[in-house]
Amino acid sequence: MSLIQQHLFDTHRARQHGEPPPPDPGAGLLGLLGALGERRRFRAVLAGRPAGGRLSGFLGRLGRLGLLARRTP
Numbered sequence: 001m002s003l004i005q006q007h008l009f010d011t012h013r014a015r016q017h018g019e020p021p022p023p024d025p026g027a028g029l030l031g032l033l034g035a036l037g038e039r040r041r042f043r044a045v046l047a048g049r050p051a052g053g054r055l056s057g058f059l060g061r062l063g064r065l066g067l068l069a070r071r072t073p
Helices: 003-017 029-046 054-064
Strands: none
Touching: none
16 A cells, blocks of 8 residues: 555545544655754754855855856956
């Protein structure tokens, strides 16, 4: 049985018993990813490293590779 089939089965059973439906599959995924990113930033601060977000980390990697070097005309 697939995940979607199980969810539909549980929703049908909850409706028959007058209970609230179960949460949708993957409903908490974005919250989990946000919490993991927050934890990574927190641990970076504890280790004495800069705790940048996604964009600053990406720009830092580009700078280390020399791809953000200022070009003079």
